[in-house]
Amino acid sequence: MxxxxxxxxxxxxxxxxxxxxxxxxxxxxxxxxxxxxxxxxxxxxxxxxxxxxxxxxxxxxxxxxxxxxxxxxxxxxxxxxxxxxxxxxxxxxxxxxxxxxxxxxxxxxxxxxxxxxxxxxxxxxxxxxxxxxxxxxxxxxxxxxxxxxxxxxxxxxxxxxxxxxxxxxxxxxxxxxxxxxxxxxxxxxxxxxxxxxxxxxxxxxxxxxxxxxxxSKSTLTVATGKKTFYAQREMALGDAYRYAAAVMVDNMLARDAEEGIAATIEKRPAHWEDR
CATH class of the missing domain: 3.90.226.10 (2-enoyl-CoA Hydratase; Chain A, domain 1)
Known part of the structure; x- marks a missing residue:
């Protein structure tokens, strides 16, 4: 947006x-x-x-x-x-x-x-x-x-x-x-x-x-979530799911998602790079 x-x-x-x-x-x-x-x-x-x-x-x-x-x-x-x-x-x-x-x-x-x-x-x-x-x-x-x-x-x-x-x-x-x-x-x-x-x-x-x-959160994650929230709510249900799924795939490949998931598995604080 x-x-x-x-x-x-x-x-x-x-x-x-x-x-x-x-x-x-x-x-x-x-x-x-x-x-x-x-x-x-x-x-x-x-x-x-x-x-x-x-x-x-x-x-x-x-x-x-x-x-x-x-x-x-x-x-x-x-x-x-x-x-x-x-x-x-x-x-x-x-x-x-x-x-x-x-x-x-x-x-x-x-x-x-x-x-x-x-x-x-x-x-x-x-x-x-x-x-x-x-x-x-x-x-x-x-x-x-x-x-x-x-x-x-x-x-x-x-x-x-x-x-x-x-x-x-x-x-x-x-x-x-x-x-x-x-x-x-x-x-x-x-x-x-x-x-x-x-x-x-x-x-x-x-x-x-x-x-x-x-x-305290990843700025990349927060910005992605905010943008996606406002975009998807103007769409039909099927379009919203397709759009959100594509965003989530891209988000999954981001460095902060990789770090956050690893930190959860390893039971340690995450160190955000905002990317």
């Missing part, structure tokens, strides 16, 4: 996104609580640029996506979008550019060789909920809530629906989309939107712990 091309937006100011690297785990933090960590022009541009850099960085083995403040992300920046209604085309070209940029970032996450784990400390709504659903794993605070509220403002959450409908059952997805109600963390867990619920304040540490566990 090739990374989706990111659509550049003209960032008017430095993006409120921070990056910390620690022993193979990169933590990215949305740090714009004044806009409720909206997916503004600046934030989308920064996320796109950062994910492109991470995809090529062999030192990064797993990624944690966190946020500051009471809101994980409120989704698109409606103030920026509303301001463009004054354009000659009533904002059509700008709206399309923003939607393309957001979709590209979501596809970058899926195509990234490294797993991405969301650490959700607060509310994730609309495209913010889409962002959580797009991540490979998600850990949430017991105080976190999730919502696709576009139906309340006459703007159906059609693009968040893409990620949401690929993570939860159709009826759960439609319930969220049609009612626009807040879903508490324990219900989101039951629906399959998130992996784990932890006490408030422990979500980042829990996500980083998962990331460190993943970082």
């Amino acid at each position: 090739s990374p989706a091309p990111a659509v550049p937006l003209a960032a008017a100011k430095p993006a409120p996104l921070t990056r910390v690297d620690d022993a193979g785990v990169t933590t990215l933090t949305l740090d714009d609580p004044s806009s409720r960590n909206s997916l503004s022009e600046e934030m989308l541009a920064a996320l796109g640029e950062t994910f492109r850099a991470i995809a090529a960085d062999r030192s990064v083995r797993a990624v944690v996506l966190a946020a500051t403040g009471p809101v994980f992300s409120s989704g698109h920046n409606l103030k920026q979008m509303t301001a463009r209604r004054a354009d000659a085309d009533r904002g059509r070209a700008y709206f399309a550019q923003v939607m393309d940029a957001c979709a590209a970032v979501m596809q970058q996450i899926v195509a990234l060789p490294q797993p991405v784990i969301a650490a959700v400390q607060g509310t994730a709504t609309a495209a913010g909920c889409q962002l959580v659903a797009t991540c490979d794993l998600a850990v949430a605070s017991a105080k976190a809530q999730f919502c696709t509220p576009g139906v309340h403002i006459g703007l159906f959450c059609s693009t968040p629906m893409v990620a949401l409908s690929r993570n939860v059952t159709p009826k759960h997805a439609m319930e969220m989309l049609l009612l626009g109600e807040m879903v508490p963390a324990d219900e989101a867990f039951r629906m399959g939107l998130i992996n784990r619920v932890v006490p408030a304040g422990e979500e980042l540490a829990a996500a980083q712990s998962l990331a460190r566990t993943i970082a």
Whole structure:
């Protein structure tokens, strides 16, 4: 799966996104609580640029996506979008550019060789909920809530629906989309939107712990598995088995599979070469 091309937006100011690297785990933090960590022009541009850099960085083995403040992300920046209604085309070209940029970032996450784990400390709504659903794993605070509220403002959450409908059952997805109600963390867990619920304040540490566990594995194996997972689920059953079998044959011939199997037989720790 090739990374989706990111659509550049003209960032008017430095993006409120921070990056910390620690022993193979990169933590990215949305740090714009004044806009409720909206997916503004600046934030989308920064996320796109950062994910492109991470995809090529062999030192990064797993990624944690966190946020500051009471809101994980409120989704698109409606103030920026509303301001463009004054354009000659009533904002059509700008709206399309923003939607393309957001979709590209979501596809970058899926195509990234490294797993991405969301650490959700607060509310994730609309495209913010889409962002959580797009991540490979998600850990949430017991105080976190999730919502696709576009139906309340006459703007159906059609693009968040893409990620949401690929993570939860159709009826759960439609319930969220049609009612626009807040879903508490324990219900989101039951629906399959998130992996784990932890006490408030422990979500980042829990996500980083998962990331460190993943970082201890062969990066070749993890990247192969992630790519295969997303590719096969779009296929018919027979095609999926043929594709996965071919991947497994290639994987069996990789140096890390040879080492891992030998280590298991010999009852010793494996020494990964990531090839």
